[in-house]
Structure formats: C-alpha cells, structure tokens
Amino acid sequence: SFEIIFVGRSNVGKSSLLRELFGAKVRVGKRPGVTLRPTYIQISDLLITDMPGFGFMSGVKDRKQDIIKDKTVHYIEDNAERIKLGVLVIDGPALPQIVDRWDSRNQIPIDVEMFDFLREVGIDTIIAANKMDKVKESEYDSLLDKIAVRLGLEPPWQNWKHIIAPISAKKGDLKALKGLLRDRLHEMKRDDLF
Template identity: 60%
Template sequence: MSAPPVSHKPKHGIKRKKNLAKLKTRQKAKTMEKIEKKNDAVTFEVVFVGRSNVGKSTLLKSLTGRNVRTGKRPGVTLKPTHLYFDDFLITDMPGFGFMSGVTPEKSEDVKNTIVRYIEEHADRIYLAVQVIDGPAFVEIVERWDARDEIPIDLELHDFLEEMGIITVIAANKMDRVKEDEKDELLGEIAEIFGYEEGPWKESGALIAPVAARAGDIRPLVSHLKNEFHKMKRDDLFKHFK
C-alpha cells in the first residue's frame, strides 16, 4: 500500500496568525497602560446612570459635544464608557433594567458592574446624573409596586445617597409631556424619590426636566454648574455646551 501524500501547504498562515495575536496583545497592553495613566490623573468624576433607552448617550452628546460609544443593541455593553477632560472624567455606565433578548443573569451582571464601579471609585465620584424616562417613569414604578418590588431606579438612587454622592435626576423626554401637565408629573417623580409632596421646585429635589434629542438640556447644565460652584470647581464649566 502506498504511503499517504505529504502535505506541502505553507505554514505562513499559522505564523501570521501567531504574529497577529501577539500584536493584538501588545496593543491591548498599551491601551490599558494609557487608560491607567489617564485614570491616575483623574481627581473629579461624574457618573451617568439609568435604564436602557432613556437617552443617556444622546444627553451626553448634547452636554459635551462628544459621541459616546454604544452597543449594537441594548444590554450588550457591560463596561463603563469614559470621556476624559484633563483631571475631570465623565463615565457613562451601562444601561440597566429589563431588556428584550437579555437574560436575567446578564441584567444582574450590569447592576453588579455599576455597584462595583461606584464602590471602587467613590473617592473621586462627586456627582451622579440619574437619567430617567420622564413620561414613562411613574408607570414603570407602578408596575414594580404591583409586584410588591422596589424599582431598581430607587435602589440605585438610595445607594448613591448612601455613598455620599450628590445625585441629579435628569427627567428626559419631557418634550413628550403637555406643558400644563409637566409640573404635576415632576411633583409625582419628586415624591417617588422620597421628597415631600407639593410643588417639585420647592421640595429640594435636584430634578432637571430635559429633552436631550431636542437639545433642551439647560436645567441639567444649571444644576451641574451650581454643584460645581459649591465644590469650588468653576473650571469645569468650560466642558459643557
């Protein structure tokens, strides 16, 4: 019986794959080194948190003029996204809550990622912006109440307060609410977050009614600048439109 034919295929393909893998490893190491260097310079951080599809990325673009990387579909991105401005850092946390096509385990991973990140960097996180879907928020909370459960939004807000982080609630998509109904809705939102019943502007609640897609973000900018001023960081004003 004749011997099997000897393969004379070139081994260049295998070598090329190994070289490519080494190159990717070196590039990843360099990227991590750059990120660590940037992180070492950070002294002041603001985190943006909120459910998926509440408009965090659009709000950040309107606020800073920078695009924020997003996943191809909600719930895919589990890692925080950073925007660096010298010693100032804005971090866009992954969206949380129920998402179509995302397992409960992955949703829990997102929540844990947010909590761990805030705990690990609490010494430099001075402010948080919690973005909610203004028109839908009361209905979302009522659905959770019907199941006798505490909404993740409220859990997160309480957690931020426990960590000593000042939190501004950005009620987004308010352009979808009739003008004569806005104050009543914002009063309900303030009450849900634990502020006294009555006119929301007098409740002490740090609520900014905004419409990110329409570019109306002045109430949020005003709240942020006011808090920065209290912390003697007026130099941060220049980073916002």
C-alpha cells in the same frame, strides 16, 4: 481627580444626553445592552463615566441585567471617594408607571434603588428627568410631582429643583441640568467647564 457618573435604565436617552452635553467627545459605536464596562469621557482632570444601561432590554436575559446592576454597584462602591456627583437619567413620562408596576410586585424599581444607593454611599445625585418634550404643558408640574413622590421626595417638585432637572435631550433643552451641573462644579471650584 473628579468623577461624574451617569447612570440610568437603558433607553432613557442617556447616550443622547451625553452626546448633547459633551458632543464629539462621546465615544460612539457602543452596542447598547452588550457593553458591561463603563465608557469614559476625560476632560482635563474630570472624568465623565457612562455606566451601562440597566433595566429591561429586549433580547437580553434577566441574569445579564442583574450582572449590570451588581457591576454598577461595585463600581460605585469602589470609586465612591472619587465620584463627586451622580446623574441618574430617567424617562420622565414613563417613570411613575414603571415604579407603580414594580411596587405592585413588591419590588423596588432599579431607578429608585440606584437613587437611594447613590445617596447612601454619600454621592450627591441629580435626577435628569428626560423626554419632557412628550409632556403637555398642563401636565408638566403634576408629572414632576409624581416623579418626586416615587423617588421619596415630598412634593411640590419645585422644592427639589436642586435635585430634579426636567430636560429633553432630543430637543436639546438641557437648561435645567446644565444649571445644576454648573452650580455643582462651581462648588467644586471647577468653573472652567460648561
């Protein structure tokens, strides 16, 4: 079977995105920051996995966030063979400042850590840069260049269009991501989806 894993900090819009992509198939009523187990969407033999959101959550202790991170890492390691694709959802407009804040404390931000980790274990990973509706057209490309740099991808971001998909789950503008998913599924001979 094939598995696509969706990961991201909490509040990046991962649930909104999954709802837009898979509609009624998304299990609702999941309490954010409380669920430690992944939730699944099964589409024939394709498994879509929604990992618990990590990063800052108000009211949730730091230790719990470490637990979520460790569980995510273990889950990915244990299932790496079956996981054909990773989608790392980020809050596009917020990412550069978040990364810089962590850098200034000599820490690696969880987004960057996850991106590196997924690729280290050999999982092809797409960056879904969400909330791009918040970005002015005049600042669009420069923000995406900043995101690329923070992820260790040399700008211009357009060189990474096979990896970076600017989207807005809120506006339902998912063209870039759907295009990349379609390409990857085509490579896996799974043209029946999307």
